[in-house]
Amino acid sequence: MPTLRIEMWSGRTMDQKRRLVRLVTDAVVEALGVPAQDVQIKIFEGEKENAARGGVLRSDEAQGS
Template structure:
């Protein structure tokens, strides 16, 4: 049973997240032959204040 964790900044719509899980499920199923009903997706959303690149928080950009 593959488990995929997606970490991303908060702010996506429910529709965008639904499309994401559908496409990730299909990609995992196709690439490793796992049945789609056995693929689990975990979405971890974080606040922009909790993510930084090159010394700059996403909330400050």
């Protein structure tokens, strides 16, 4: 602990993931004062056809964020 679960759209490169876990870990260390080694992160990649907002699949939206 702390443990972070990051859900994001699939398609990021390994370098983006590397940078993500590095920067987010630094942020948690700075905010909470815990050792970096205690910060665990898991990344979960999702598809836009498996997410919805307002009753509409994100893959069916004209343009999604």
